[in-house]
Amino acid sequence: MLFSELPLANPLQRAIRAVGYKQPTPIQEQSIPSLLEGKDLLGIAQTGTGKTAAFALPILQLLLDSGKFRAPKTCRALILLPTRELAIQVADCFKQYAQFTAISTTCIFGGVGDASQKNSLIRGVDVLVATPGRLLDLIGQKAVSLKALEFFVLDEADRMLDMGFIHDIRKVVALLPQKRQNLFFSATMPDDITKLAATILRPNPVRVEVALQSTPIERIRQELYRIDKCRKGALLKELLLEHPEMKKVLVFSRTKHGADKVTRVLEKAGVKCAAIHGNKSQTRRQEALKNFKEEKIRVLVATDIAARGIDVDDVSHVFNYDLPDVPETFVHRIGRTARAGKDGIAISFCAPDEEQDLRAIEKLTKIKIPEGDKAIFEKLPPPQKETPESEMRNARGRFHQQSRQPKKEARSSKNEARPENRGGSSPPKKALNQPAPQQKSEQPPKPGHHKRHRNRPGSRARRRMRESGDIPN
Numbered sequence: 190m191l192f193s194e195l196p197l198a199n200p201l202q203r204a205i206r207a208v209g210y211k212q213p214t215p216i217q218e219q220s221i222p223s224l225l226e227g228k229d230l231l232g233i234a235q236t237g238t239g240k241t242a243a244f245a246l247p248i249l250q251l252l253l254d255s256g257k258f259r260a261p262k263t264c265r266a267l268i269l270l271p272t273r274e275l276a277i278q279v280a281d282c283f284k285q286y287a288q289f290t291a292i293s294t295t296c297i298f299g300g301v302g303d304a305s306q307k308n309s310l311i312r313g314v315d316v317l318v319a320t321p322g323r324l325l326d327l328i329g330q331k332a333v334s335l336k337a338l339e340f341f342v343l344d345e346a347d348r349m350l351d352m353g354f355i356h357d358i359r360k361v362v363a364l365l366p367q368k369r370q371n372l373f374f375s376a377t378m379p380d381d382i383t384k385l386a387a388t389i390l391r392p393n394p395v396r397v398e399v400a401l402q403s404t405p406i407e408r409i410r411q412e413l414y415r416i417d418k419c420r421k422g423a424l425l426k427e428l429l430l431e432h433p434e435m436k437k438v439l440v441f442s443r444t445k446h447g448a449d450k451v452t453r454v455l456e457k458a459g460v461k462c463a464a465i466h467g468n469k470s471q472t473r474r475q476e477a478l479k480n481f482k483e484e485k486i487r488v489l490v491a492t493d494i495a496a497r498g499i500d501v502d503d504v505s506h507v508f509n510y511d512l513p514d515v516p517e518t519f520v521h522r523i524g525r526t527a528r529a530g531k532d533g534i535a536i537s538f539c540a541p542d543e544e545q546d547l548r549a550i551e552k553l554t555k556i557k558i559p560e561g562d563k564a565i566f567e568k569l570p571p572p573q574k575e576t577p578e579s580e581m582r583n584a585r586g587r588f589h590q591q592s593r594q595p596k597k598e599a600r601s602s603k604n605e606a607r608p609e610n611r612g613g614s615s616p617p618k619k620a621l622n623q624p625a626p627q628q629k630s631e632q633p634p635k636p637g638h639h640k641r642h643r644n645r646p647g648s649r650a651r652r653r654m655r656e657s658g659d660i661p662n
Contacts, residue, residue: 190212190213190218191211191212191213192205192210192211192212192213195213195221195222195246196225196250197246197250198250198253200253200287200289200290201246201249201250201253201286201287201289201290203289204285204286204287204288204289205246205286207285207288208285208286210242213239213242214238214239214242214243214399215238215399216232216234216238216239216240216243216397216399217239217242217243217246219397219399220232220243220244220247220395220397221243221246221247223395223397224243224244224247224248224251224370224372225247225250225251227251227370228370228394228395229370229371229372229373229390229391229394229395230244230371230372230373230394230395230396230397231373231386231390231394231395231396231397232244232372232373232374232375232397232398233374233375233376233377233378233396233397233398233399234374234376234397234398234399235376235399235520235524238399240344240374241278241279241282241344242282242286244268244342244344244372244374245279245282245283245286246286248266248316248340248342249283249286249287249290249292249316251339251340251370252265252266252292252315252316252339252340253290253292255339259293259312259313259314259315259337260313260337261311261312261313262310262311262313262331262332262333262334263313263314263333263334263335263336263337263338264295264310264313264314264315264316264317264333264335264337264338265314265315265316265337265338265339265340266315266316266317266338266339266340266341266342267317267319267324267335267338267340267341267342267361267365268283268316268317268318268319268342268344269319269320269321269324269341269342269343269344269349269358269361270318270319270320270344270345271320271321271345271348271349271352271354272320272348273298273299273300273320273471273474274474274478275344275345275500276296276297276298276318276319276320277296277298277475278500279296279318279344280294280295280296280316280318283316283318287316292315292316293314293315293316294314294315294316294317294318295309295310295314295316295317295318296317296318296319297310297317297318297319297320297323297324297327298319298320298323299320299322299323299326300470300471301471303323303326303327303330303332306323306327306332307327307330307332310327310332310333317333321349321354321357321358321361322357324361325357325360325361328364335361335364335365335366336366337366338365338366338369339369339370340369340370340372341365341369341370341371341372341389342371342372342373342374343358343371343372343373343374343389344374345374345375345376346373346374346375346382346385346386347375347376347377347378347379347382347517348376348521350381350382350385351515351517351518355385358385359388362388362389371389371390371391371394373386373389373390373394376517376520376521376524377517377520408527408531408532408533409523409526409527409532409533409534409535410532410533410534410535411523411534411535411536411537411556411558411559412534412535412536412537412558412559412560412561413536413537413539413547413558413559413560413561414536414537414538414539414560414561414565415539415540415541415560416538416539416540416566417540417541417572418540418542419572419573420569420570420572421510421538421540422450422451422454423454423569423570424538424565424566424569425440425451425454425455425508425510425538426454426455426458426460427565427568427569428536428565429455429458429460429487429488430458430460431565431568434505435487435505435506436484436487436505437481437484437487437501437503437504437505437506438487438488438489438504438505438506438507438508439488439489439491439501439504439506439507439508439525439526440488440489440490440491440507440508440510441490441491441492441493441507441508441509441510441511441513441522442490442491442492442510442511443492443493443510443511443512443513443514444492444511445466445467445468445492447510447511448464448465448466448490448491448492449464451464451490451510452464452490455488455490460487460488461485461486461487461488462486462487462488462489462490463477463480463481463486463488463489463490464477464489464490464491465477465478465489465490465491465492466491466492467492477489478501481501482501482502490510493513493518493522501525502528503531504525504526504528504533505526505533505534506526506533506534506535506536507522507523507525507526507533507534507535507536508535508536508537508538509522509523509535509536509537509538510538511538511543512537512538512539512543512546512547512550513546513550514546516546516549516550516552516553516554517553519550519553519554520553520554522535523535536561537558
């Protein structure tokens with residue numbers, strides 16, 4: 190089937206040709222005819238399978254066929270998404286498909302001022318793309334109403350639940366009119382998602398499933414490197430320097446601090462990169478994403494906030510610098526590559542404490558991830574051996590707290606034995622101000638050795654080593 194064979198209006202067919210679409214993807218081919226008939230739809234598809242066009246084109250066609258006009262401070266179609274980046278990209282797709290029509294599209298999301306978003310809603314919009322928090326905020330300010338809604342789309346439903354949006358979704362659904370067409374899309378369908386879909390969709394919706402649940406796209410070639418955490422940065426740097434064909438690389442870190450740390454390591458090695466996570470402002474996030482799309486930077490380091498919010502063509506490699514603790518997130522991460530019928534490579538690093546996460550991922554995907562070339566480890570620095578001093582530094586003061594604990598217990602037991610403390614009365618001031626007897630040191634202080642230097646980090650460990658005879662005095 191070709192797009193020209195679908196019953197779409199000439200302005201939409203013209204826009205489809207302008208964006209270069211010729212043959213619909215499986216989810217588009219199965220969804221568009223049913224949606225044009227006004228049926229509710231439950232779509233299960235992985236990221237990068239063409240979901241946006243699958244619901245955007247029929248919605249635009251039905252808006253054109255209705256002949257209605259938008260009312261002030263209302264919207265006719267609402268698309269609810271979990272992240273800002275994904276909302277912006279879906280809104281851009283709607284604008285591309287409707288570029289030869291009079292249909293208007295507005296995108297609202299948090300993290301920025303709401304003045305311009307309010308102004309865009311005054312005259313009303315046809316298509317409103319929104320994140321849950323900002324939508325409820327503007328509804329509370331009476332900047333927009335859902336009373337005239339005709340189409341409701343909940344995209345990335347499983348991600349919505351992972352991010353804790355379930356209560357916001359229920360609040361939005363309670364404000365929707367009873368008569369509407371519902372579209373529900375998710376990459377996975379656990380029990381919680383199935384229950385949520387039942388509260389939104391009408392009975393007997395059309396079910397479209399284009400791939401097995403939670404199965405990575407077959408075109409993605411995967412590799413696994415088992416390595417300790419301290420050498421992950423060196424391994425990533427070595428792989429990037431050794432393989433110049435890695436031109437557009439997406440690296441996923443579990444934490445914001447970790448993403449910034451990876452960026453510093455790569456910048457020191459001369460690799461152009463940028464980080465994108467929740468602590469970055471919306472302007473910096475959009476700038477980093479824009480530079481990555483235009484290949485001004487080679488590597489984009491992101492947390493899971495961008496796992497489904499990045500729609501960039503020609504991503505050659507995806508690195509799981511840290512394995513996710515939620516197995517479904519792994520599927521969404523590697524789905525950033527092998528898009529639009531192209532091949533891709535996903536490389537994962539697994540530290541010893543991440544073995545359990547790895548087993549959960551392989552159980553979910555039913556794929557045993559093959560290990561990469563171990564010859565690369567010969568170019569890395571050897572694992573660091575722990576010494577008494579390094580163990581104490583890594584403990585960050587825990588050693589000192591443990592060594593002081595017995596003294597505290599002895600002091601408390603001595604206080605309990607004092608007669609003046611048995612009746613609950615406070616000890617006399619003279620006892621408080623009386624200096625404690627100084628203990629004689631076995632090692633006389635060296636000439637010029639100041640007393641305050643004795644408690645500097647590592648000094649106690651060195652004294653113990655001298656006493657045990659491991660190092661000379």
